[in-house]
Amino acid sequence: MPTSAEAPAALRVCDLTAGYGAGTVVKGVSLEVRPGERLCIIGPNGAGKSTLLRVLSGLRPPVSGTVSLLGEDVTHAPPDLRLRRGLVLVPEGRGIFYGLTVDENLTMGSVAFPRTQELENRERVLAVFPVLRQFRNRLAGLLSGGQQQMLAIARGLMAGPRVLMLDEPSLGLSPQAIRELVASLEAWCAAYGTAVLLVEQNSSVALRFAQRAYVMARGEFVYAGDTAAMAADGSLLKYYLQ
Amino acid sequence: MLAFLSSLFINGLVTGSMFMLVALGVTLFYGVLRIINLAHGDVFMVGAYMAFYAGTYLHLPYWAVVIVTMMGCAVLYPILDLLVFRRLRGSELGPLITSVGLSMALESLVQGIFTANAQAVPSPYLNNLVNIGTVSVPLQSLLMIPLTLVVVAALYVFLRRTRTGLMVRAVAMEPRVSQLMGVRPEYVYGVVFVLAGLLVGLAAATMAPELYVTPTMGVELTVDAYIVVVIGGFGNVEGAIVAAFILGLINSFVSGLGLADWATTIALALLVGFMMVRPSGLVAERLGVRQ
Amino acid sequence: MNGSRRFLASFLPAAALCAVVALAALLFADAYLAQVAFLTGITVILVLGESFAVGNMGQLLMCQAGFYGIGAYVSALLEMHGMPPYLAPAVGITCGAVSGLVVGLAATRIRGHYLAIVTLAIGVIVEELLNNLQGITNGPIGLVGVPTFFGPLNAGNQADYIVVVWGAVIVVLGCLALLRESRFGWFLRAIRDSEAAAESIGLRIGTYQVATVTVAAAVAGLAGALYTNYAGLLVPDLFSYGLSAQILATAVLGGINSFGGAVVSSLVFNGVPQMAQVTAFYQYLIFGVVLIVMMQFAPRGLSQIGVYAVSLARRRLLGWGAGQPNAATVRRP
Numbered sequence: 001m002p003t004s005a006e007a008p009a010a011l012r013v014c015d016l017t018a019g020y021g022a023g024t025v026v027k028g029v030s031l032e033v034r035p036g037e038r039l040c041i042i043g044p045n046g047a048g049k050s051t052l053l054r055v056l057s058g059l060r061p062p063v064s065g066t067v068s069l070l071g072e073d074v075t076h077a078p079p080d081l082r083l084r085r086g087l088v089l090v091p092e093g094r095g096i097f098y099g100l101t102v103d104e105n106l107t108m109g110s111v112a113f114p115r116t117q118e119l120e121n122r123e124r125v126l127a128v129f130p131v132l133r134q135f136r137n138r139l140a141g142l143l144s145g146g147q148q149q150m151l152a153i154a155r156g157l158m159a160g161p162r163v164l165m166l167d168e169p170s171l172g173l174s175p176q177a178i179r180e181l182v183a184s185l186e187a188w189c190a191a192y193g194t195a196v197l198l199v200e201q202n203s204s205v206a207l208r209f210a211q212r213a214y215v216m217a218r219g220e221f222v223y224a225g226d227t228a229a230m231a232a233d234g235s236l237l238k239y240y241l242q
Numbered sequence: 243m244l245a246f247l248s249s250l251f252i253n254g255l256v257t258g259s260m261f262m263l264v265a266l267g268v269t270l271f272y273g274v275l276r277i278i279n280l281a282h283g284d285v286f287m288v289g290a291y292m293a294f295y296a297g298t299y300l301h302l303p304y305w306a307v308v309i310v311t312m313m314g315c316a317v318l319y320p321i322l323d324l325l326v327f328r329r330l331r332g333s334e335l336g337p338l339i340t341s342v343g344l345s346m347a348l349e350s351l352v353q354g355i356f357t358a359n360a361q362a363v364p365s366p367y368l369n370n371l372v373n374i375g376t377v378s379v380p381l382q383s384l385l386m387i388p389l390t391l392v393v394v395a396a397l398y399v400f401l402r403r404t405r406t407g408l409m410v411r412a413v414a415m416e417p418r419v420s421q422l423m424g425v426r427p428e429y430v431y432g433v434v435f436v437l438a439g440l441l442v443g444l445a446a447a448t449m450a451p452e453l454y455v456t457p458t459m460g461v462e463l464t465v466d467a468y469i470v471v472v473i474g475g476f477g478n479v480e481g482a483i484v485a486a487f488i489l490g491l492i493n494s495f496v497s498g499l500g501l502a503d504w505a506t507t508i509a510l511a512l513l514v515g516f517m518m519v520r521p522s523g524l525v526a527e528r529l530g531v532r533q
Numbered sequence: 534m535n536g537s538r539r540f541l542a543s544f545l546p547a548a549a550l551c552a553v554v555a556l557a558a559l560l561f562a563d564a565y566l567a568q569v570a571f572l573t574g575i576t577v578i579l580v581l582g583e584s585f586a587v588g589n590m591g592q593l594l595m596c597q598a599g600f601y602g603i604g605a606y607v608s609a610l611l612e613m614h615g616m617p618p619y620l621a622p623a624v625g626i627t628c629g630a631v632s633g634l635v636v637g638l639a640a641t642r643i644r645g646h647y648l649a650i651v652t653l654a655i656g657v658i659v660e661e662l663l664n665n666l667q668g669i670t671n672g673p674i675g676l677v678g679v680p681t682f683f684g685p686l687n688a689g690n691q692a693d694y695i696v697v698v699w700g701a702v703i704v705v706l707g708c709l710a711l712l713r714e715s716r717f718g719w720f721l722r723a724i725r726d727s728e729a730a731a732e733s734i735g736l737r738i739g740t741y742q743v744a745t746v747t748v749a750a751a752v753a754g755l756a757g758a759l760y761t762n763y764a765g766l767l768v769p770d771l772f773s774y775g776l777s778a779q780i781l782a783t784a785v786l787g788g789i790n791s792f793g794g795a796v797v798s799s800l801v802f803n804g805v806p807q808m809a810q811v812t813a814f815y816q817y818l819i820f821g822v823v824l825i826v827m828m829q830f831a832p833r834g835l836s837q838i839g840v841y842a843v844s845l846a847r848r849r850l851l852g853w854g855a856g857q858p859n860a861a862t863v864r865r866p
Contacts, residue, residue, distance in 0.1 A: 057422060083424035095419035097412050108412050111405055112424025159424070278646050280653075280778075329829045335593055336828055338649055339785050342778045343824030350818035461774060465657055468650050476646075507661040510654045517643055517651045 008071035010035045010195040011056070011087065011163045016065030018048075018055045024063070025051045027219040033163055033195050040198040040206040040227070043216035049199045050092055052216075053167050056197075057089035058082050070162060083112055086162030090169065094152040098141030102132055105140050105151055109158025117160065125154045128188045131180075146177030150184065157188060165197045170205050178202075182209055207231050245376035250498040251491070252374070256383045258490020259390035263445035264463055265470035265482045266397065267438030273414045273477030274434045277327065277337040281344040282442065283464030285322070289315045289446030290363065290455045291352055297364045304365050308447040315443030319435040328428075345460070353457040365451035386448050393444060394483060397437070401479070406433055414477065465506070469513045475523020485524060536714050544710035547792040548703050551577070554800065555699035559692050566808065567691035571763055573804035574698035575756050578705050580783045580795045582752030585709045587781075588790020589718055590745045591725035593649040596636070596656030597780045600750040602663055602772030604629045604757025606670060609679040609767055618682050621758040622701070629754015630747050637743030637750075644728075644742075656777045663769035675768030682762045698759055705752055706792055712748065713790075721745060779803075782824045788836025798835050 011033040018026040025048040033039050041049055054060045056067060058079035066075045069085050077085075097105050106125065110118040126133045129150050135143060140151055149169055156164055170178050182205070189196060200206035207213060207227045215223035223230075264286055271279050292314040296307045326344050330336035370381035401407040412420045413430045421427060453459065470489050474481025489509055496505045516523065558570035579597055586594050604625035612618055640651050663670050670676065682697060683690035712718050724731040724738050732738060761767060787798030802823070806816040831837045 059418065059421065078426075079421045080424040080426055083422070089422050091419060091422060095416060095422070097415050097419070099415050100408070100411065104408055104411075107405065107408060108420070108423045108425075111409060111412075115405075155423075272646075276646075278649060326825050326829075330832075333832075334645055335649070336832060338593065338646065339781065340825050340828040342782055343821045343828065345821070346778065346782070346817050347821030347825065350814050350821060353814055354818070465654070465774075468653070472650065503661075503665045507658055507665065510658045510661070513654045514639065514651055514658070517647055518639055521643070521647060 009033060009068075010037070010070060011197065012068045013056065014066045014068075016052070016055065016067065017063045018051055018060060018065075019063060020051075025219055026055065026062075028065070029216075029219075029221060031214060031221070033197050035162070036189070036193040036195055037212065038189065038196045038198070038210045039212050039214070040200060040210035041214045041216050041221075042200050042203040042206050045201065047216040048219040049216055050167055053089055053091075053165050053197075053199055056165060057087070080112055083159055086160070087165070088156045088159045088161035088163070089165045090152050090156040090167065092167035092171070094148050096140045096148055096152050096155065098139065100140055101137050102140055102143070102151060103136045105155050106132075106158050109155035110160070113159065118158070121158045121160055124192075125157050128157075128184050128191075129154045144177075146173050146180065149173060149177070149181060153181070153185065157194075161194055163195045163197060165199070167199050168201060169198070170200060170202045178205055185209070246498070248375065249377040249379070250494045252377065252379055252383070253497075254491035254494030255487065256386050256490070257493050258487035259386045260445050260449045261466055261470050261490055262483055262486030263390060263393065263441045265467040265474070265486050266441050266479065268467045269471045269474065269477055269479060269482040270410075270434050270438055272471065273479070274410060275327075275331075275337075275431055276334075278341065279327075280338065280341040280464055281322075281348060281460075282438070282467055283460030283462065284345045284348040285315060285319060285439070285460070286442050286446045286463050287455075287457065287460035288318065288348055288352060289443045290450040290453070290459065291356055291361075292443075293447045293450045294356075294361045294363045294455050298361075304367070307363075307365075308444065311447035312440050312443035315446065316436045316439035319439035319442075320432055323431070323435045345464070349457045349460070356457070358457055360454035360456050363450040363455060368451050380452070382448075382451055389444065389448060393441065397441075397479075400437075406430075410434065462506075466509070469509045472513045472516050473524055478523055481523045488524075539714040540710050543713060543792055544707055547710075547796050548706050550793060550796050551699055551702050551706065554796075555695055555702075558695045558699075562691065562695070564686065564688060564691065567695060568686060569804060569807045571686070571694050571698050572807065573799060574695070574702050575760050576780075576783065576803045577702050577796055577799045578698075578756040578759070579753055579780045580787065580799050581702075581705055581709055581792060582749040582756075583780050584784040584787060584789055584791070584795040585713065585752075586745050586749035587784060589713060589721040589725060590742060592644060592742070593652070593781065594746065594749055595649055595653040595774075595777050595781060596659065597749065597753045598772045598774065598776035599656040599659030600629045600632055600753035601757040601760075601776070602659050602769070603632045604754030605761045605767055605772070606663060606676070606757075608758040609676050609761040610669070612680045612761070613676070613678070618680050618762050621762050622755055625754040625756070625758025625761075626751045627754070629757065630751035632754070633747040633750020634743065637746035640746070641739035641743060653774065653777070657774050660769055660773050663772060670769070673769060675766060677766055679761055679765045679767065681765045685765070686763070694763055698763075701755065701759060702796075705755065709748075709752070710792065717741075717744070779820065782820055786824060786827055786834050788834030788839075791834070791836035794834055794836035794839070801835075 009032045013029060013031045016026060016029045017024060029052060041052070043049055051060070055062045058077060062075065066073060068074060069082065069087050072085065074082050074085065074087070097108065100108070106122055107118060110121055131147060132151060132154055135147065140148065143151060153166065153169065169181065173181070185196070188194060198206055198210055207230060210227050213225065213227050213230055214221045264282065268279065268282050271277050289311050293307050293311045296302045296310045297304070302310065322344065326340050327337050330340060365382055367381040367385060371378040372381050372384055401411060409420065409425050409430050410433060412423070413425060413427055417427055466489070470482055470485045473488065474483070474485035492509060493505045496502070496508055554570070558567065562570055579601060583594060583597050586592070607628040608621040608624045611624055612621060616624070636652065636655055640648055643651055664673050683693045686694060720731070720736050721741055724736055724741055728738055783798050783802055784795060786802060787794030787796070802820060806819070827834060
């Protein structure tokens with residue numbers, strides 16, 4: 001992999017191990033997200049994908065291994081520090097604040113940053129997700145599933161991330177909603193060069209969106225490569241059937 | 243008759259204001275930290291002694307007594323949190339048990355310093371009677387109502403219009419997700435303890451002149467605060483405001499019927515009834531919608 | 534370990550400790566110490582009931598003083614209307630059990646924080662009723678001239694009082710240990726550890742909660758009946774929320790669900806201060822501070838410290854048991 005002093009990897013994970021109690025769920029995983037790259041991790045239920053993201057976001061401590069963000073070690077940094085350095089997780093199941101309005105949810109996304117950044121980012125985000133503009137004062141709990149997922153991602157973007165991590169954003173959405181979501185996200189990435197780390201069970205969506213993919217099974221990466229090659233290679237299916 | 247009823251009504255509003263200031267802290271604790279704090283009334287008691295000390299020994303003017311008491315409680319509470327509750331974050335019944343210990347410790351400490359004798363807090367407004375129609379009420383009592391309205395409005399603006407208030411509401415709803423937004427939960431918890439201290443300090447400074455200040459006065463108030471919080475719904479700020487006035491009016495009118503001894507029993511029966519029939523309280527939950 | 538060995542393991546050490554305390558009181562106590570010994574016995578009974586309920590149910594009961602008061606007042610009133618004193622224990626147990634049943638049924642679906650608050654309220658309601666039902670309870674002045682087992686405590690009858698109360702302690706210990714090691718106790722702990730799992734194997738959570746509250750209340754009722762027949766005088770203040778708080782505190786300090794811990798903690802935090810004639814003020818202060826400190830560093834109470842001390846002693850002095858997991862670190866309540 002080409003790494004140079006001028007452009008360190010946006011996110012680099014080395015030999016990361018994590019788990020709950022005695023059980024190891026993530027076993028010595030290494031990966032690299034380059035600046036502006038769209039990367040996905042696909043794999044079956046229980047492969048350890050969500051646990052990996054929780055560790056990367058700082059919600060769970062790793063057992064061993066290192067995580068570095070833009071060349072800085074953040075292995076033991078608390079979640080708020082990672083966020084300020086540009087690593088943002090949009091959690092599984094959206095995790096939006098149902099009792100807050102759309103606008104308040106967006107504000108929460110940039111609450112760790114100065115207010116000037118909030119105003120600037122809000123305009124940018126609403127430009128990419130114009131649907132949210134018409135519901136700015138509505139309670140988030142009253143939005144449709146697709147709109148809630150848009151809100152969750154928009155709230156993540158409010159922090160102006162260098163690396164955006166998405167956990168199963170397509171879960172429970174209609175194909176139409178997924179298409180809109182992907183289009184908005186692609187527009188954002190094209191405009192601001194944000195790197196995306198997408199974790200999905202829905203491999204067809206993930207492979208179309210990402211440039212590179214890792215396949216995760218039983219806590220390990222069992223395959224890595226360009227998505228174009230992968231989509232052509234039918235052997236991918238077998239990792240799901242193991 | 244009308245005069246009698248309206249005096250009961252005003253009395254109920256005054257009592258309700260005090261209940262509200264005390265219960266708001268309790269409901270914030272539950273909404274944001276998910277803890278039951280049975281020492282809250284005892285912090286009121288400590289506040290009342292602060293007011294007593296500031297007024298009687300330091301000879302401060304009354305407005306300064308109010309400010310000193312509010313500040314004192316707002317400083318005291320985060321310290322108590324650090325000493326008593328912080329290590330038990332996430333435990334369900336642990337903080338409840340330590341708060342029982344805290345209540346005992348505060349009561350006996352204050353008794354050690356000020357003895358168990360009842361004390362009186364001086365206030366220039368105590369003997370100032372105001373005539374409203376045919377009813378005359380001490381200015382001290384009347385002071386409570388506008389002060390409480392101002393404080394509630396300020397709290398509302400804080401929670402609804404400021405970023406820190408937004409963080410408080412967000413942590414109440416989804417603490418883990420809030421952390422992902424870069425909110426440090428301990429910061430929000432600290433804000434809640436300061437707020438609870440300010441509110442209870444104001445209640446103590448304004449109510450203490452009308453009460454006998456004793457080391458054991460807090461227990462009863464803790465019970466009243468929990469009655470309010472149960473009726474209003476645990477963690478529900480709007481519910482607590484409504485319920486406090488309902489309870490204040492019930493208290494006042496039951497006493498007016500000559501059944502003062504039964505006021506607490508009736509209120510407690512209401513608590514048990516609400517718990518059995520409608521544990522979510524009168525008003526649908528807003529602040530803490532976490533299941 | 535099979536059931537009967539478990540029973541003996543939880544019953545014998547605590548019972549032996551009680552027997553030693555009773556024996557010491559019988560041999561050495563003067564009139565004042567006999568009074569302390571009697572009252573400490575009452576405390577032990579109250580704390581055992583609380584410790585059993587909290588430990589096995591995983592819920593806080595904050596109205597032991599209320600059940601205690603009901604047992605005391607009902608047996609006192611019946612005796613004042615001619616019931617012979619030796620029936621008092623049965624009456625106390627029955628009254629406690631009935632009131633526990635009523636509370637339990639009212640709170641069948643209430644758990645956790647909410648149950649703690651509801652029981653706190655019920656405890657205060659009982660105290661208020663004792664004050665307000667003046668026609669029956671004589672209000673704040675209280676009941677005077679209640680018959681007693683052996684007359685006012687004196688050098689001649691102090692041994693009788695000590696035997697009665699500590700005998701009752703040992704009987705209560707036996708019953709609670711039996712319950713704890715029976716299927717009933719087993720199911721209770723299953724519910725405590727996972728309501729969902731217990732429900733999925735068909736346990737009715739509400740029923741078990743009602744039963745446990747009833748048991749704790751019956752034990753407190755017995756304590757009330759015994760107290761009445763010793764004191765001959767009852768006032769509502771004896772049964773205040775403060776007492777419930779102290780009972781809970783003593784149970785927690787001893788280590789929830791540890792019978793030996795309950796006995797030791799009652800002795801240390803109630804018996805010894807009274808023996809040393811520490812004023813109620815210092816007793817309360819020590820209580821509060823120790824409770825706070827204990828919850829920070831050893832939330833499972835004296836029993837946790839005991840287990841830790843024993844395992845440390847084994848490792849240091851005897852060099853065995855090093856491989857065993859430290860029971861104190863296994864589970865936090």
